[in-house]
Amino acid sequence: MSKLRRKIYITAGYNTISMGTGRKEFNPKKERAGLEDYIKEAGMGVLNQVGGGKLIDECVISNFMAARYNRQANLAAFFPMIDESLRYKPAIRVEGACGSGGLAIATAIKSILAETADVVLALGVEVQNTVKAVYGADILAGAGWSKKRKNGHAHFFPGQFSDRAGVYYQKYGKEYARKAYSRWFGNMIDNARLCPTAQEHHNTMANPAETHFKAEPNGKFFVDHLNVFDCSKVSDGASAILVCSEEGLKKLGVDKKNAVEIISFAQVADDITKDPENPVELTTVKTAVHWALQSASLTINDIATAEIHDCFTAAAVLAVEALGLAEPGKGAQYIIDGNTARTGSFPMNTTGGLIGWGHPVGATGIHMAVTILEQFTGKAGKAQITIPANKPYGMTVNMGGDDRTLTAIVYKKAE
Amino acid sequence: MNYTDRLQNVSVLGAAGKMGSGILLLTAVEMADLKLLPENKDKQFVLNAIDVSPSGLQGLMKYLKTQVLKIAEKKISWLREIYASRADLVENGEIIEEYVFEVLSLVQPTSRIEAAYGSTVIFEAIKEDPTLKVTIFSNIDKNNSNKPWFFTNTSSIPIGNLNKDAALEGRVIGFHFYNPPAVQKLVELIKADKTIPELVEFARQYAKKLKKVVVDSNDFAGFIGNGHFMRDALHGIGEVEKLSEEMPFIEAVYMINKITQDYLVRPMGIFQLIDYVGIDVCQYILSVMDPYFPNEELHSKLLDILLQNGVKGGQNADGSQKDGFLKYEKGAPVAVFDFKDKTYHTITAFKENCDKRLGSMPTAFQPWKVIMKDSNKTASLSQYFKELKGMDSLGAKLAKTYHQRSLTIGLQLVKDGVAHSNEDVNTVMLTGFFHSFGPINDFMTS
Numbered sequence: 107m108s109k110l111r112r113k114i115y116i117t118a119g120y121n122t123i124s125m126g127t128g129r130k131e132f133n134p135k136k137e138r139a140g141l142e143d144y145i146k147e148a149g150m151g152v153l154n155q156v157g158g159g160k161l162i163d164e165c166v167i168s169n170f171m172a173a174r175y176n177r178q179a180n181l182a183a184f185f186p187m188i189d190e191s192l193r194y195k196p197a198i199r200v201e202g203a204c205g206s207g208g209l210a211i212a213t214a215i216k217s218i219l220a221e222t223a224d225v226v227l228a229l230g231v232e233v234q235n236t237v238k239a240v241y242g243a244d245i246l247a248g249a250g251w252s253k254k255r256k257n258g259h260a261h262f263f264p265g266q267f268s269d270r271a272g273v274y275y276q277k278y279g280k281e282y283a284r285k286a287y288s289r290w291f292g293n294m295i296d297n298a299r300l301c302p303t304a305q306e307h308h309n310t311m312a313n314p315a316e317t318h319f320k321a322e323p324n325g326k327f328f329v330d331h332l333n334v335f336d337c338s339k340v341s342d343g344a345s346a347i348l349v350c351s352e353e354g355l356k357k358l359g360v361d362k363k364n365a366v367e368i369i370s371f372a373q374v375a376d377d378i379t380k381d382p383e384n385p386v387e388l389t390t391v392k393t394a395v396h397w398a399l400q401s402a403s404l405t406i407n408d409i410a411t412a413e414i415h416d417c418f419t420a421a422a423v424l425a426v427e428a429l430g431l432a433e434p435g436k437g438a439q440y441i442i443d444g445n446t447a448r449t450g451s452f453p454m455n456t457t458g459g460l461i462g463w464g465h466p467v468g469a470t471g472i473h474m475a476v477t478i479l480e481q482f483t484g485k486a487g488k489a490q491i492t493i494p495a496n497k498p499y500g501m502t503v504n505m506g507g508d509d510r511t512l513t514a515i516v517y518k519k520a521e
Numbered sequence: 522m523n524y525t526d527r528l529q530n531v532s533v534l535g536a537a538g539k540m541g542s543g544i545l546l547l548t549a550v551e552m553a554d555l556k557l558l559p560e561n562k563d564k565q566f567v568l569n570a571i572d573v574s575p576s577g578l579q580g581l582m583k584y585l586k587t588q589v590l591k592i593a594e595k596k597i598s599w600l601r602e603i604y605a606s607r608a609d610l611v612e613n614g615e616i617i618e619e620y621v622f623e624v625l626s627l628v629q630p631t632s633r634i635e636a637a638y639g640s641t642v643i644f645e646a647i648k649e650d651p652t653l654k655v656t657i658f659s660n661i662d663k664n665n666s667n668k669p670w671f672f673t674n675t676s677s678i679p680i681g682n683l684n685k686d687a688a689l690e691g692r693v694i695g696f697h698f699y700n701p702p703a704v705q706k707l708v709e710l711i712k713a714d715k716t717i718p719e720l721v722e723f724a725r726q727y728a729k730k731l732k733k734v735v736v737d738s739n740d741f742a743g744f745i746g747n748g749h750f751m752r753d754a755l756h757g758i759g760e761v762e763k764l765s766e767e768m769p770f771i772e773a774v775y776m777i778n779k780i781t782q783d784y785l786v787r788p789m790g791i792f793q794l795i796d797y798v799g800i801d802v803c804q805y806i807l808s809v810m811d812p813y814f815p816n817e818e819l820h821s822k823l824l825d826i827l828l829q830n831g832v833k834g835g836q837n838a839d840g841s842q843k844d845g846f847l848k849y850e851k852g853a854p855v856a857v858f859d860f861k862d863k864t865y866h867t868i869t870a871f872k873e874n875c876d877k878r879l880g881s882m883p884t885a886f887q888p889w890k891v892i893m894k895d896s897n898k899t900a901s902l903s904q905y906f907k908e909l910k911g912m913d914s915l916g917a918k919l920a921k922t923y924h925q926r927s928l929t930i931g932l933q934l935v936k937d938g939v940a941h942s943n944e945d946v947n948t949v950m951l952t953g954f955f956h957s958f959g960p961i962n963d964f965m966t967s
Contacts, residue, residue, distance in 0.1 A: 240594045244612040256611045260597040326598075 109401060110370065113352045114218050115520060116211075117365040119476030120151025124305040124343040124464025126235055134235060138342065141176045141233045142184060148229055148344035148469075149188030156348065156358045159189035163223035163354075165197040168210035168230040169468035174245045175236050185227070196223075202375075203249030204417060205506025206230060207345070207471020208513025212373040214349035224354030229346035230469035242340055246467075249507040251378045261329055264337055264418070266508045268329035271420040273385040275331060278435040286438030287419035288319040291335050291461060293447045294416065298458030300489040305339055305464035336419045338459075343466035345473040362520040366482045366500070371515040372397035378510050386435075388421070391428040391503055394512035398501070402516040406430045409516075410497035411452070411481060413474035415505035416459045422446075425503065426454075448491055456481060457489050471504035471513060478502060482519045493519065522641065524726055525555050527670070529566050532637035533644045534657065536570035536630070537577030539836065540674050541646035543702030545570050545581065545628070546588050547731050548644065553624040557603045568627045569636040578630040588703060589624045593617040638664045644696075646674040649805050651682065658687035670720050672696040677743045677809040681713035691715035694724050697744060699953040700798075707953035708733040709744050736948050741939040742813040745949045747806050748939050749960060750794070751819060752930045754803065757781060757791035758821050760919065771857040771866045772875050774846055776919070778854070779875070783882065784909070784920035785927070786889050786902065786957045793854060794954075796834035796845030800827050826860050880914025892957045902957065906964035924965060931960035 122144055125132055132138075139147075145167070153159050165185040172178040182197035200209040207230040214226035234242055240260070247255050247262035259265025274283050292315030298304035311317050314335075321333040328334060350358065355365055372394045383389055399405060406429055414429070416422035426437035431445070431452060440446070446454040457463045457477045460470060478500040480486040482493060493500075498519040505512055531548055535541035549568050556566045572578050593600060597613050600620050604610045610619055629636065634657065637643055643661060645654060658671055671693040673683060680695040687693070695711025708728050712721050728735045738744040743751055757777050764773035778790030795803050804824045811819040827833075827846070834845025842849040848856035848865040856865035885905040887895065895901050906924075909917055931946045940946045947959025958964070 238594065240597050240617070241614050244614055247612075256608070257605075260601050260613055 110215075110219060110368070112219055112221070114215055114368040115350045115352070115355050115362070115365040116368060116475055116479050116517070117348050117350060117355065117358070117360050118152045118155040119345070119347040119479045120148055120155070121303045121345045121473055121476050122147050122151070122343050123303045124341045124466055124473075126305050126339050126341045126464060128305045128309060128339060130308045132235075138235065139233075141172055141178055141231060142187065144231050144233060144342065144344035144466075145181075145184045145229065146188055148231065148346040149185070149227070152227060152229075152346045152348060153189055156360065159191040159227070161225050161354075161357050162192060162195065162227045162348075163225050164214070164217050165192060165195060165227045165229070166210040166213045166217075167197070167199045168201070168206035168228070168471065169199065170201060170203050170206050170232055171245050171248060171467070172231075172233070174248075175232070175234055175242075181231075185229075192227075201468075202511035203506035204415065204465070204467050204470060205504045205511040205513060206468040207473065207475075208502070208504030208506075208515070209373065209511070210472060211347075211349060211368075211475055211515065212371055212513050215368060215371055218349060218351045218354070224351045224357060226349045227346065228349055228472055229344060230466075230472040231344035232466035232468040233342040234340045234466065235342050239340060249510075253379070259329060263508070264329045264332055267418040267420045268323070268331040270382070270385045270424065271331040271336075271418075274420065274423070274438075277386060278438065283420075283423065283438050284319060286423050286441040287336055288315040289441050289444070290416065290419045290422045290446070291315060291318040293441075294455060294458050294462030297448055297456055297489060298462030300487070301457040301463060302487070304458040304462055305341055306458055306462045332418060332420060338417045338461050338465035341464035341466040343464055343469050343473075345466075345469040345476050347472055347475050347479065364483055365520045366479045367518045367520045369499075369516050369518045370398050370401035371513065372401065373513045375511045376509065378507060382509060386424065388424045388428040388505070388509045390509045390512045391415075391425055391505060391514075392430075394514035395429050395501075395503060398514035398516050402499075404499060404516065408497060409452070409499045409501050410493045411456060411478070411491060412454050412501040412503065413456075413459065413477050414454055414503045415470070416455060416461050417465060417505070419461065421505070422454075422459075422461075429503070448489075453491050456486065456491050471502070474502035474504055475515065475517075478517050482517065524723060525561060525564070527641050527723060528552050528555060528727075529564060530640045530667075531567070531642045531644065532569040532571055532640040533646065534571050534634075534637065535645065535647035537572035537574050537581045538646055539700060540698060540702060541572065541644075542581050542584055543700075544644050544646055544674065544698060546585055546703050549585065549624050549628055550589065550592055551727070551730055552627055553620070556627070557623065566627050567629060567639075569640065570628050570630045571632070571634060571636055572630075573632055575632055578632070582625070582628070582630060585625060585628065586621060589621045590617065593620045634660065635664070637661045637669075639667070640665065641667045641669050642672065643669050644672045644674070649675060649677060649802065649809060651678050651686075651809065654678065654683060655686040658683065658689060658693070662687065662689060662692075668692060670694070670723065672724070674698055676747050677806045679713070679742050679813065680711050680716065680740050684713045684715055691717040692720060694720050695738070695740070695744070696724055696728075697738075697746065699746070705953060706732070706734045707746075707949060708735050709738045709746055709949065709953075710735050711738050711740050711744055713740050734948065734952050736945045736952075737941060738945070738949075739938050739940070741937065742810040743806065743939075745934055745940045745946055746953050747810070748934050749927070749930050749946065749950060750798075750954065751803070751807055751810060752817075753927055754791055754795055755807075755819070755821060756923065756926045758823050760923070762823070768878075769859075769871075770861065771859045772871050774857045775868060775871065776875050776879060776916075778847070779879065780916060780919045780923055783886070783888070784916060785923060786887075786892055786905070788889050788955045790854075792846035796842060796847055796849075797836070799833060799835035800824055800845050801833050802835065804828060823860075827858070830858075830860055830863055832858055832860075879916030879919075880912070882916070883908035883912065889957055893955075898957065903964060910965055921965065927960040928962070928965075935961075
């Protein structure tokens with residue numbers, strides 16, 4: 107991966123509420139906002155910050171499985187619904203399972219680099235609460251190889267990461283690993299409570315980490331090595347952001363203090379038909395992070411905060427190791443020691459991540475970028491962390507499937 | 522004949538009724554689960570859903586489909602294992618759909634009693650009429666060469682009498698589900714003197730497979746559940762009659778209903794419970810029990826009067842509550858029936874006055890819903906009753922009398938040999954009636 111040939115920025119981010127169990131206003135028995143409502147809200151949320159859609163050159167929408175959740179395909183054609191000025195403009199839909207949002211930003215970056223656009227609207231959406239979890243598991247299983255579904259767990263993806271967790275327990279100790287999962291869960295709830303759009307914003311648990319730790323995984327009711335708190339929730343939501351060139355920012359009249367620079371990115375994929383080479387390593391995450399940092403001529407120690415893909419607590423521990431913050435087997439200790447907490451040495455997922463903020467699959471990668479934008483422009487509200495002056499860098503790592511489709515992006519406070 | 526073989530051909534009588542449909546559902550699922558085991562793949566399973574109402578049977582099939590779907594969704598992990606060899610079934614949705622089909626295809630709805638002539642197990646959930654039950658049992662038994670085993674869902678008729686009158690040679694057992702059978706965990710198991718041990722053993726195994734809590738009751742009319750409920754209800758009616766001497770009837774009904782629901786921390790007041798069961802059903806159960814207890818008068822003139830006025834309670838086909846002692850809106854009581862002017866009177870018109878007369882509730886009071894979720898339920902109730910004990914208001918007096926009567930009924934059931942133990946009485950009231958505490962307790966004495 108080489109250095110980017112143009113300066114790239116993100117600005118004008120917007121997140122809808124991540125709706126689902128946990129939110130007070132969520133009632134599965136009542137009619138709720140649909141796919142188009144979320145697209146419209148997120149799209150308008152961005153466009154209202156820049157005076158409408160006239161200056162948008164291209165649009166990218168990321169989504170995983172609206173065709174099954176919502177009986178809807180051809181999603182790119184929803185952009186003109188957001189704003190009439192988007193009619194007849196280039197629009198494309200991208201899909202890479204839970205990594206779809208990352209692909210939307212990567213696609214936008216490429217358009218800017220190709221000089222076919224100066225301002226790209228990237229919008230991610232997923233509306234999953236249309237089906238019960240037992241059927242949602244079938245849909246989400248599409249993020250893995252279809253040939254593996256038959257012998258997979260009823261709850262397919264929790265099953266995949268439960269298997270990884272089982273090996274981690276065996277290798278490094280179950281209690282040790284579960285302590286880290288509990289701490290991670292607690293951190294995510296703490297962070298989500300500070301973010302009004304987070305699914306766990308209303309969480310009232312007296313001691314989330316303790317509640318997590320007491321809930322022993324039970325394969326009879328769920329999966330062998332994870333409990334329900336180890337998993338991100340089923341969510342409805344959308345996130346959107348503008349990806350711009352320097353000229354694009356100027357055209358929009360956006361001051362750089364309201365933007366964040368993307369200084370490198372790595373978008374890589376691995377063979378979906380193969381099992382993980384090493385169940386206790388996220389090899390593709392490791393590769394993408396490596397390329398993104400190398401391309402930015404940085405090391406992980408230069409990064410102030412990261413949004414990582416904690417679809418499961420077990421994935422968070424492995425991601426910490428894949429980022430190079432801890433040796434194999436030491437990621438759990440890194441989390442237990444509080445490094446990833448919002449007051450720690452390397453705050454992660456400062457608005458709750460997938461476990462606390464929510465995981466509207468196709469929107470997640472964009473939500474990560476919006477969080478980094480908010481943190482580096484001082485607009486994270488109560489969730490704001492302090493970015494040290496000597497570490498003006500952030501990172502997002504968005505993963506599709508079981509470590510298959512990855513986008514890692516490195517950001518810098520705009521100057 | 523082993524457990525599985527015994528369940529290969531089963532009939533449910535009264536299958537479209539409130540109780541029958543639940544029994545049919547649970548049995549259909551149990552039979553389908555047996556059929557799906559590899560060792561049973563060549564065996565045929567038939568479940569006859571017998572009911573006099575063809576339209577009821579149509580409704581039954583819709584109910585079954587909805588309920589089996591929910592059951593299948595909950596046991597998807599097991600189903601994936603069971604269907605592991607079926608390459609065509611990949612997704613949870615496909616597996617669930619196949620299972621629902623499997624269960625429904627066992628069920629043969631019919632209005633013809635002859636269908637039961639080939640069964641080895643007969644579940645009966647028809648009207649609580651001893652003569653009718655005996656006639657049907659006897660008819661099936663004479664025409665069925667399998668010497669079938671009879672499970673009766675009677676809540677009041679002594680099993681020994683059914684055995685003797687229908688000449689069943691000990692092939693009958695009381696297996697009393699609580700309403701709704703698919704949800705309620707409790708089953709009262711009543712064996713007659715002559716009930717054969719193999720049948721008892723089978724019944725226990727079946728209950729265990731259905732994950733039911735079994736309480737053995739001796740063979741006395743009304744058993745434990747109705748033994749307590751009917752006497753408890755008669756006490757409530759008696760209290761209303763007494764209070765009516767000094768206040769309007771409707772206000773007395775409101776007060777005693779409140780005493781039983783709030784002061785005794787139960788899920789519903791006694792008159793709401795009578796309406797839920799059905800005033801006609803309660804009257805019938807009392808009439809069945811009465812002859813067996815010569816020292817008691819198990820009869821209520823008030824129930825007779827209400828029924829003469831066409832006030833019956835019970836539920837509509839959609840499960841909503843019919844009006845009885847009380848009139849309901851969205852399941853909540855809003856008015857009380859006055860048999861003198863034959864109209865319902867809105868509760869809000871007299872509630873405040875009645876509540877004032879009853880006096881304030883103990884400060885430690887918590888509604889039933891809250892108490893049931895309280896991890897220190899016993900301590901909270903102890904505190905509540907301790908306070909109640911020291912109070913002298915009309916409400917407190919009525920509640921203390923009611924509480925004492927409930928305790929006396931419970932102890933009498935054990936003394937009379939209906940229940941084997943205090944614990945069994947409490948289990949029935951806690952599990953079958955969802956009381957927050959068993960009637961046999963020391964809250965008022967300690």
